[in-house]
Amino acid sequence: MPATKAAPGRAAPPSARRGGEPVIQLDGVSVRYRVPHERIVSIKEYAIKAIRRRVTFDDFWALRDVDLEVRAGEAFGIVGRNGAGKSTLLKVIARVLRPTTGRVRLRGLVAPLLELGAAFHPELTGRENVYLNSALLGFGKAATRDRFDDIVEFADIANFIDAPLRTYSTGMVARLGFAVATAVRPDILVVDEVLSVGDVGFQEKCRTRMEAYREAGTTIMIITHNTALVRQLCDRAAWLDAGRIRDLGDPDTITRDYERSEG
Amino acid sequence: MTAEAQPARSVPVYDSKDRRPAFIEEVIGLVRYRDLISQLISRNIRTRYKRSVLGIGWTMLNPLLTMAVMALVFSQVFGATADYYPVYLLAGLIFWNFFAQTTTAIMNELIWGGSLLSRIYVPRTVFAVSAAGTGVVNLVLAHIALVPIMIFVGSPITPALLFIPIPVLFIASFALGIGLFLSTLSLRFGDVIDMYAVLLTAWLYLTPIIYPIEILPESAHWLIRLNPMYHLVESFRQPIVEGHLAPLESIAIAAITSLVVLLGGAWFFARKGDEIAYRV
Numbered sequence: 001m002p003a004t005k006a007a008p009g010r011a012a013p014p015s016a017r018r019g020g021e022p023v024i025q026l027d028g029v030s031v032r033y034r035v036p037h038e039r040i041v042s043i044k045e046y047a048i049k050a051i052r053r054r055v056t057f058d059d060f061w062a063l064r065d066v067d068l069e070v071r072a073g074e075a076f077g078i079v080g081r082n083g084a085g086k087s088t089l090l091k092v093i094a095r096v097l098r099p100t101t102g103r104v105r106l107r108g109l110v111a112p113l114l115e116l117g118a119a120f121h122p123e124l125t126g127r128e129n130v131y132l133n134s135a136l137l138g139f140g141k142a143a144t145r146d147r148f149d150d151i152v153e154f155a156d157i158a159n160f161i162d163a164p165l166r167t168y169s170t171g172m173v174a175r176l177g178f179a180v181a182t183a184v185r186p187d188i189l190v191v192d193e194v195l196s197v198g199d200v201g202f203q204e205k206c207r208t209r210m211e212a213y214r215e216a217g218t219t220i221m222i223i224t225h226n227t228a229l230v231r232q233l234c235d236r237a238a239w240l241d242a243g244r245i246r247d248l249g250d251p252d253t254i255t256r257d258y259e260r261s262e263g
Numbered sequence: 264m265t266a267e268a269q270p271a272r273s274v275p276v277y278d279s280k281d282r283r284p285a286f287i288e289e290v291i292g293l294v295r296y297r298d299l300i301s302q303l304i305s306r307n308i309r310t311r312y313k314r315s316v317l318g319i320g321w322t323m324l325n326p327l328l329t330m331a332v333m334a335l336v337f338s339q340v341f342g343a344t345a346d347y348y349p350v351y352l353l354a355g356l357i358f359w360n361f362f363a364q365t366t367t368a369i370m371n372e373l374i375w376g377g378s379l380l381s382r383i384y385v386p387r388t389v390f391a392v393s394a395a396g397t398g399v400v401n402l403v404l405a406h407i408a409l410v411p412i413m414i415f416v417g418s419p420i421t422p423a424l425l426f427i428p429i430p431v432l433f434i435a436s437f438a439l440g441i442g443l444f445l446s447t448l449s450l451r452f453g454d455v456i457d458m459y460a461v462l463l464t465a466w467l468y469l470t471p472i473i474y475p476i477e478i479l480p481e482s483a484h485w486l487i488r489l490n491p492m493y494h495l496v497e498s499f500r501q502p503i504v505e506g507h508l509a510p511l512e513s514i515a516i517a518a519i520t521s522l523v524v525l526l527g528g529a530w531f532f533a534r535k536g537d538e539i540a541y542r543v
Binding site for chain 2: 096103108123136
């Protein structure tokens with residue numbers, strides 16, 4: 001595969017950081033939501049309106065013509081206010097949403113780190129939840145078994161692993177969620193607002209792991225309001241405004257301009 | 264050599280442009296996520312009885328006890344018209360309950376799974392397929408509970424019983440197809456779940472499950488035969504109650520309807536599937 005072409009350059013991680021091959025490519029990506037004009041909830045209403053040809057939609061373009069290229073080993077931040085299209089962009093990269101027009105190309109294993117523990121079941125034990133969550137991320141049972149001890153050790157919940165999840169604290173759930181989602185080094189790690197959960201010690205541990213993965217070539221995509229986080233972690237940043245990329249470049253400049261516009 | 268040397272794994276590449284037909288993509292996805300399906304099934308079975316003393320025993324006891332009550336009541340009414348009436352009723356109800364519970368579960372699963380589907384990529388039918396799988400496990404357990412009753416009542420035990428997995432396969436496909444269709448509708452219309460509950464009750468009484476078809480006038484039988492559920496139930500029940508296979512006509516109709524319903528439901532779900540991420 002073409003990956004071998006870049007092999008000599010890979011020996012020096014710091015310089016390779018910006019020079020890796022493109023792993024996330026968005027070409028002219030637009031996403032349209034169709035919002036029914038009036039909220040129709042019953043079939044009867046729908047049938048009546050359909051007969052009268054009164055079912056009308058509002059088109060809402062959450063993303064408009066977004067071009068983006070992120071390379072292997074880059075940490076890329078996206079800032080923007082609520083409703084600017086951040087979560088839609090995230091869904092497009094997480095492969096959950098197909099763009100209405102345009103093209104998305106991704107290379108490698110994508111791990112979403114979104115709302116940790118959303119898939120956990122309160123009545124199942126920590127152990128059962130690890131296997132279930134890991135399967136949701138696409139890993140087989142055997143693969144999870146191999147990594148199980150590492151996951152438990154990282155989450156630091158060895159004493160509680162066989163207790164039902166409903167007895168866990170919020171911090172413990174978040175720790176377990178992070179440990180499962182990052183058990184394998186992904187090629188693309190998509191990070192939401194999640195890093196604000198857990199205690200300071202654990203946040204530090206998460207950052208250390210993310211940093212280590214990035215050194216090894218993982219691309220990190222951070223989508224957040226938290227401009228400090230973007231300045232601290234990212235190599236480049238983009239400012240998303242009303243579905244378009246308003247500006248793209250150095251994180252310090254981008255976040256400063258964004259903060260200024262927000263007043 | 265650095266420790267960084269990548270293992271020779273194949274790099275998965277995703278391109279939103281090159282898209283296989285939704286239907287084929289879904290089947291490939293299901294095969295790839297088969298471990299998830301088996302985990303969801305075991306989760307469903309375990310969490311249902313997690314805090315009860317008898318645990319999984321309820322899967323067998325629950326239908327047995329409810330049906331014992333019904334058998335007692337209805338034996339007085341229909342007992343004389345059907346052979347081995349308790350077995351007739353229990354077999355019919357086990358089968359019907361599977362259908363009613365599975366289709367409803369598929370809709371509810373999509374509500375739970377739907378919030379996940381808008382966050383991470385998982386084949387969208389995974390939750391429906393695992394709901395159907397859970398139903399099959401429960402059906403098998405309830406069926407085991409039927410055996411002592413068959414022996415007690417003295418209904419014939421013959422090699423025809425070996426045919427049972429086939430109608431189970433039919434009803435599972437039938438339920439999956441209906442469930443996919445309904446859950447697609449319920450994404451858009453909140454009242455589908457309630458409407459369906461009413462429809463289910465009507466359907467149960469329109470099918471000869473509690474009563475034998477013989478109590479109806481001969482002239483009404485053709486109407487009953489239009490109901491695919493009649494043929495599905497019969498192809499399951501006759502080997503159990505009468506010890507021989509259902510008429511070939513019933514088996515053929517059951518096979519064809521369940522296949523058509525499965526494909527139709529899956530097609531509808533796949534076509535509207537993209538809306539899930541938009542709406543849920």
